[in-house]
Amino acid sequence: MEKIFSNVDFTSFFLSLKLAFFTTILLLFISIPISYFLAYAKFRFKAFLEAFISLPLVLPPTVLGFYLLIFLSKNGILGSLWERLFGNPLIFRFEGILIASVVFSLPFMVHPLTAGFRSVNKSLIEASYTLGKSKLTTLFKIIIPNIKYSFITGIVLTFIHTVGEFGVVLMVGGSIEGETKVISISIYDAVESLDYTTAHVYSGILLIFSFLILLFVYLPNK
């Protein structure tokens, strides 16, 4: 037993959870206005915005990671700004992979929320307006409580998708112990060094964990 766990280090596992947690929280705040806008506003370039948000779904993570690497690097727009503001770089840092994850998982939060917003009966919203309630009050008291399930779906998908992330993190963060070496990279490292036992343990944990979370989503849906 001790032999099996000899090379197992839970740091990378907790790092993945930490990354997934912050990504989900950030995306929740970012996606509410974006989804609201996509669901209800009528404007000319909506299709462009929708296509842009969905890009991470189809692009190879390496392509996305490559552009993010350029964007977040010392000479990139965000990277240089960040360095001037906070005095440290974004590349190969937790903050860097967090920003990358937010971009990468954006459609996983925006899509369920937009679908949820669109599913709300329009007359509920209008009834709230005729009762003198502002758009903001209507959003938080009427719309959001009635699409709880879309929120749960968005949160779970984002979380689990971030936990399972590999390519983008590797491109932007590399493999720095405790900083950017998430569980998927640890598995890759273990296999690379032919330590199949450790790879088994990590993979097994991730498999069971992901399955349990999805089960949690599907069970009440029965």
Added chain:
Amino acid sequence: MIRLSLKKTLLGSLGKFVLEIDFTIQENEFIAIYGKSGSGKTTILRMIAGLEKPEEGFITFKDIVYFDSKKKIHLPPQKRNVGFVFQNYALFPNMTVLENLEYAAENHRKNQIEELLELLDLYQLKDRYPNALSGGQQQRVALARALVRNPKILLLDEPLSALDPFTRTRLQEEIRKIHKYYQLTTILVSHDKPEVFKLSDRVLILEDGKICNVGKPQEVFLNRRTSGKYSFIGTIIDIKTVDVIQIITIETKGEIIEVVSSENNFSVGEQVLVSSKAFSPMIIKI
């Protein structure tokens, strides 16, 4: 007093048509807008409530301008203080009956809620969620919710169309009662003649976006063809031909009666007016 002069292009089932109306509603009046579906009835209500914007014209209530295309005024629905009852009730599913009313109420109107719960017989249901209510009960909650803010104008969009005849009749009485009690100016959209007949002071017939007739329901619907001493509206449910006459079975508010007619141009499902001439009942197409 509400003054309306509105113009808007609508897309109907037979293509585009222009809704163009111009009329005045007196204070405390009960007006019905009657017409086929797709004639623009609901759009009028929505424009009064501020949920839709007319292309041209104005809407004023007393001396408040709700809308004026020339002065570029368009008050949002939040600022119009209009009670709107939607066809599908639009109750908030995440709130109980009481919470639905509390959401609508401004803080200082909490005692109004009690009064409305009593008035509309909703007290026992106050902790239930909308999906645990029957259609008639949901309708009463929707009505109560629209009244919590003490609106001066009540807009009813086919409020009773989905209910059974018994509940319907009962709610018609309640609507009439509330209209008087709160001294409202009420506008009802309906395609149900008996309902319009029963409730409204004046009816406005809308056809393809234009008002084609206005007046008291008796004048508009009955065309003064009968004495008006005794008459009611019903629906033909059966026609039996016996020799040269027809025995027509008519349903009206749950009662079924048979009337003999020598004319043979009636068909099942038609709405008719049954009245008496001399001694025998006669029926007339409406």
